[in-house]
Amino acid sequence: MQLTAPAARRTGIRDTDGMAVASFVLGLLGLLVLNVFLGPVAIALAGIALVRGTTRRGRALLGLGLGVADLLVLAAFMSADNTLSWSL
Numbered sequence: 001m002q003l004t005a006p007a008a009r010r011t012g013i014r015d016t017d018g019m020a021v022a023s024f025v026l027g028l029l030g031l032l033v034l035n036v037f038l039g040p041v042a043i044a045l046a047g048i049a050l051v052r053g054t055t056r057r058g059r060a061l062l063g064l065g066l067g068v069a070d071l072l073v074l075a076a077f078m079s080a081d082n083t084l085s086w087s088l
Contacts, residue, residue, distance in 0.1 A: 016049045017055055019049040019060075020046065020049040020050075020056040020059040021056065022045050023043075023045035023067065024046075024059045025063075026038045026041055026045065027039070027042035027043075027046075027062070028066055030042060030067065035070035035074045036074055039074065042064070042067030043063075043067035043068065046064035
């Protein structure tokens, strides 16, 4: 007796498409808040999605670019403030 149904379709492509979209959204959100956390997560998700062969390659590349932009914005704020971290 089988408790689960066999996979009728490949779910890997769907998962990588979700990672590509998530990297784009997190990269975009990271430009506004928490760029120190969201930037690297967006870069990692975009990298995994690209390695696994997502069909949403453009979104993954945008997520990768936005993740890098998040870290650049963080570096610009830190150099303008002459600190090594966030300060109030």
